[in-house]
Amino acid sequence: MAVVAVGGALREQVFGAESWERLLRRADLVLLDRPGDRAELAAALADADILVTGWGTARLDPELLAAAPRLELVAHTGGAVSPYVHPAVFDRGVRVTQAGAAMARPVAEVALAFTLALLHRIHRFDHALRSGAAWERAEQAPERHQILGCPVGVIGASRTGRAYIELVRALGAEVTVSDPFLSAADAEELGVRVAGLDEVLATSRITAVHAPALAGTRHLLGRRELALLPDGAGLVNTARSWLVDEAALLDELRTGRIDAALDVYDAEPLPTDHPLRALPNVLLTPHRAAATVEGRYALGESTVAEIERHLDGRKLLHAVGREALERVE
Known part of the structure; x- marks a missing residue:
């Protein structure tokens, strides 16, 4: 039996008709529309072999794990599993998989769109025209x-x-x-040059942040690092605000020296009076980079495919270990 602890609205967004039919063919399903309700989840887990999690699912801690004596697999429909999986899950040998790879393409496309917008100063032109600037004034940009x-x-x-x-x-x-951690062979295959962080920041017209949010990458870009960006450069962050000192970035942006395009923030939702909202050299989106129709369905497809592999006794393609708990959601 599989417990799908993904709320109804999200469930419909993530599982397309074809992937849902495949799941129905392989497992008896128990659907939870209130996945954050610990008591309801505990009751459902009593006979569960598989638990499907999503945003808002209660964390599978020792108490809930004790209510799931048959559990073999946790299949997360998102990326980072740390908010949903306790170390005790790995201690008991339960397999854990996640669908983060399916998010790569839509987030990369948004990062590309951000890159093009910053290069062509589209955000500055849009801000000037919408704020009522005269045409001649609106034409002016770096x-x-x-x-x-x-x-x-x-x-x-x-x-x-x-x-x-x-x-x-x-x-x-x-x-x-x-x-x-990028090897010379992988760099060659990707067609890129490898350099230290300072050199990348100092020599790039656009810098895009795609590092993992780990304890060691907290404020990877602080005041010293942001000061290395050339005048007129742009910073793209579709990863995590954890990686960039937001206060330091705000100070740099207020000078008008650099531009930025951001999908992630220290405070989410971003307060309506947040100073980032008023700056003409900043392009903002509300943490929705991965939320394309196709991208959401890809999450469900990945999840179902992993469940099928588990039931068939095959190797999981997206299994994660205890180290995955070090990532910051």
């Missing part, structure tokens, strides 16, 4: 550039980072990557 031949820096050759690299290189960007 120099604009095309992506062909553009020096683009990428911090983190993650799944999303690699998808972004593929997109910007296809448009002619010259990419330099900072990632201590």
Whole structure:
């Protein structure tokens, strides 16, 4: 039996008709429309072999795990599993898988859109026209550039980072990557140059952040690092605000020296009076980079495929271990 602890609205967004039919063929399902209700989840887990989790599911801690004596697999329909899985799950040998790879393409596309917008100062023009500036005033913006031949820096050759690299290189960007774990062979295959963080920041017209949110990457870009960005450069962050000192970034942006495009923030929802909202050199979206129709269905497809592999006794493609709990959601 599989407990699908994903609320009804989200369940419909994540599981397309074809993947849902495949799941129905392979398992008896118990659907929970209030996945955060611990008592309801505990009752459902009594006979469960598989637990499907999503945003809002109660964390599977020792108490809930004790209510699930038959549990073999936790299949998360998102990326980071740390908010939903306690270390005790791994202690008991329950397999854990997640669908984060399905998010790479839509997030990379948004990062590409951000990159093009910053290069062409589209956000500045839009802000000027919407705020009532005269045409002659609205025309004024820092120099604009095309992506062909553009020096683009990428911090983190993650799944999303690699998808972004593929997109910007296809448009002619010259990419330099900072990632201590990127091998020379992988860099060659990706068609990128590898350099230290400081060099990437100092030599890139656009820098895109795609590093994981770990304890060691907290404020990876602080005041010193942000000061290395050249005048007129742009910063793209579709990863986590954890990676960038938001106060330091705000100070840099207030000078007008650099531009930024952001999908993630320290406070979410972003307060209506937050100073970022008023700056003409900032492009903002409300943490929705992964939320395309196709991207959401890809999460469900990935989840169902992993459940099928588990039931068939095959190797999981997206299994994670205890180290996954170090990631910050």
